[in-house]
Amino acid sequence: MPAFDFPLDRTIYSFNNDEPFTIADACEGIQIFGGIGSGKTSGSGEALARSFLTAGFGGLVLCAKKDVLEDWKRYTRETGRAEQVLIFDASGDFVFPFLQYEIEREGEGAGYTENLVRLFTTIYETLDQGSKGEGSDPYWDRAMQQLLRNTIDLCMIARGTVSVPLIHEVILSAPNSIAQVDNNEWKKKSLCWKLLLEGHIKELDQWTQHDFNATGAFWLEEFPNLADKTRSSIVSTLTTMMDIFLRRPFRRLFSEMPDDKRKIAYPELTHRGVIVIVNLPVKEFGEAGRAAQVVYKYLWQQAVERRAATDKTIPVFLWVDEAQNFVTEYDMQFQATARSTRACTVYLTQNLPNYYAVMGGLQSKYRVDSLIGNLQTKIWHANSDPMTNETAAETIGRSWQHHETSGETYSGDSYNVSSSKNESFDYDVPPQMFTKLRKGGAVNDKIVEAIVFQNGRIWNNERTHLFAQFKQYVP
Ligand SMILES: Nc1ncnc2c1ncn2[C@@H]1O[C@H](COP(=O)(O)OP(=O)(O)OP(=O)(O)O)[C@@H](O)[C@H]1O
Ligand SMILES: [Mg+2]
Numbered sequence: 001m002p003a004f005d006f007p008l009d010r011t012i013y014s015f016n017n018d019e020p021f022t023i024a025d026a027c028e029g030i031q032i033f034g035g036i037g038s039g040k041t042s043g044s045g046e047a048l049a050r051s052f053l054t055a056g057f058g059g060l061v062l063c064a065k066k067d068v069l070e071d072w073k074r075y076t077r078e079t080g081r082a083e084q085v086l087i088f089d090a091s092g093d094f095v096f097p098f099l100q101y102e103i104e105r106e107g108e109g110a111g112y113t114e115n116l117v118r119l120f121t122t123i124y125e126t127l128d129q130g131s132k133g134e135g136s137d138p139y140w141d142r143a144m145q146q147l148l149r150n151t152i153d154l155c156m157i158a159r160g161t162v163s164v165p166l167i168h169e170v171i172l173s174a175p176n177s178i179a180q181v182d183n184n185e186w187k188k189k190s191l192c193w194k195l196l197l198e199g200h201i202k203e204l205d206q207w208t209q210h211d212f213n214a215t216g217a218f219w220l221e222e223f224p225n226l227a228d229k230t231r232s233s234i235v236s237t238l239t240t241m242m243d244i245f246l247r248r249p250f251r252r253l254f255s256e257m258p259d260d261k262r263k264i265a266y267p268e269l270t271h272r273g274v275i276v277i278v279n280l281p282v283k284e285f286g287e288a289g290r291a292a293q294v295v296y297k298y299l300w301q302q303a304v305e306r307r308a309a310t311d312k313t314i315p316v317f318l319w320v321d322e323a324q325n326f327v328t329e330y331d332m333q334f335q336a337t338a339r340s341t342r343a344c345t346v347y348l349t350q351n352l353p354n355y356y357a358v359m360g361g362l363q364s365k366y367r368v369d370s371l372i373g374n375l376q377t378k379i380w381h382a383n384s385d386p387m388t389n390e391t392a393a394e395t396i397g398r399s400w401q402h403h404e405t406s407g408e409t410y411s412g413d414s415y416n417v418s419s420s421k422n423e424s425f426d427y428d429v430p431p432q433m434f435t436k437l438r439k440g441g442a443v444n445d446k447i448v449e450a451i452v453f454q455n456g457r458i459w460n461n462e463r464t465h466l467f468a469q470f471k472q473y474v475p
Pocket of ligand 2: 040041042321
């Protein structure tokens with residue numbers, strides 16, 4: 001089979017050198033669980049990462065920890081893929097002016113305002129994780145979206161472009177009261193007012209004129225009429241989020257345009273086999289690193305969804321270790337089309353509570369279940385988290401288990417040995433099994449163990465789960 005063909009039934013990996021794992025399997029998504037130091041990264045993770053690289057996939061790697069970059073440099077070097085690595089980091093060799101990208105990219109076109117609003121909602125969702133209590137008010141979400149929509153429309157109609165600094169300044173210079181709308185001092189200083197004038201004198205087509213009128217009404221009537229407290233909370237929520245992209249190094253990376261020295265890190269490069277590593281580790285850059293990577297991931301997912309895949313299309317992977325940092329609602333939608341777009345998502349995290357903690361709100365359980373349910377292959381490494389272990393046992397299922405019990409009784413001068421057989425309907429893999437799996441390292445001869453489950457698959461052992469071993473690579 002020529003290497004440039006990627007039929008769904010091509011085997012790219014074998015568990016235990018015996019059980020094939022195909023491109024189709026990979027496209028259905030993989031979730032790896034395991035406690036700290038259980039061998040997720042160096043066991044099943046590394047084995048699968050290498051198989052994707054050897055098969056010739058392109059991909060996107062997000063970085064929560066600093067050592068992800070070194071690991072991936074090693075994987076790509078050892079699989080002959082080093083030349084296709086693009087490291088998007090704080091050096092500024094690559095930039096990604098994402099708002100400009102979204103406006104200029106080829107494709108459906110005019111939906112950009114809504115799409116940009118969704119992009120910011122996704123960033124907000126990520127940053128707000130954890131603090132999103134059960135009583136989170138949908139009014140705020142709607143009010144924020146409305147403010148964003150009107151800001152983006154105003155920038156686009158007046159200037160034909162939009163950037164984070166522009167959005168930020170428009171919002172900060174908007175009128176705070178109806179009185180201010182008539183105030184000449186304010187008018188002289190306000191960018192918001194200036195853009196309204198610029199849009200006003202433009203020749204607009206009928207539909208754009210409608211949009212502009214709606215935007216004008218928002219800025220000059222609705223917005224200044226909001227209760228002071230309401231307005232200032234919405235504004236500060238948005239400006240806090242924008243702030244991330246206004247500071248070093250993110251301003252340069254995400255707002256500046258390319259020049260001789262800086263190239264754009266186009267997400268579409270992965271479609272040609274490039275491996276983009278977004279090395280802005282959360283451990284180093286905090287919330288800003290998280291927001292920046294979520295932006296890149298979201299636009300990458302959309303770029304993947306726009307492609308029409310055939311057996312000649314290079315599959316792409318999304319590699320997210322410590323995935324609780326980067327999950328978004330959009331992941332579920334993305335996974336739904338992953339097979340037809342040839343996208344292989346791999347999420348690694350310690351346990352289920354990690355996800356519950358970040359996908360807050362009333363819907364938390366449904367969101368997490370839906371996300372994990374959509375990643376069809378589950379790999380469970382050693383874990384001491386009861387919730388994860390019980391869910392794993394439950395997922396694998398129950399069947400009739402045969403037990404043989406024997407006992408000795410001493411009566412008078414003789415021993416009686418008795419044995420009895422009984423059956424019970426019980427877990428195939430009981431929860432406590434997951435506490436006993438080998439975690440690699442020298443004490444385990446570098447062997448990492450895991451239980452693998454793939455929705456709908458019966459393995460060669462005629463069971464729904466597979467006991468798998470992985471050999472750690474590095475000495
Ligand atoms: N190449 C290697 N050879 C021997 N031991 C290793 C190797 N790589 C990692 N280890 C050890 O194996 C164990 C598993 O490490 P690994 O980093 O894969 O765990 P993990 O599940 O990813 O943990 P975490 O949740 O902290 O990311 C650890 O004890 C680690 O120190
Ligand atoms: Mg790890």
